[in-house]
Amino acid sequence: MLDFNTLAEFSRANCISICTFLVPANLVATLLTITFAVLRCPPQQVWPASGAACMFALMMVLHVYTWFMIGVVMVPTYVLLSLAITCLIGNLGAILFHTRHFPTPSFGK
Structure with a gap:
């Protein structure tokens, strides 16, 4: 069974590694989505790129919320x-x- 406290502790203990991966992943995936949309690529390319970018962004939000849970406001x-x-x-x-x-x-038609 998944223990949220263990996941939150893992997230906080590996913060540098997680942020080192998620920050560029967020930027590159979002830029890829915007590029596909502007270049008029088919929806079969735009939607998966957007889904991956949103997944990275949601992981970043959850990671930040683990810090907010313990009172780290910086x-x-x-x-x-x-x-x-x-x-x-x-x-x-x-x-x-x-x-x-x-x-x-x-x-x-």
Whole structure:
């Protein structure tokens, strides 16, 4: 069975490693989603890229919340939380931009 306290302790104990992976992963995955949306790639490419980017951003939010749970309120926690929220909003914006400006053609009509 999964123990949340053990996962939170693991997250805090390996903070440098987790952040070293998640910060570039968030930025690259979000940039990839935005690039796919602007280049008018098919939704089969935009949606998985956005899903991966949102997964990285949600992992970052959960990681930051483990620090908030024990009362660590510092500038880096807010910076990482802001980065994750910005990436989530950027992915949502890219999907909305793609679906609004480049609708998928309907071949049946």
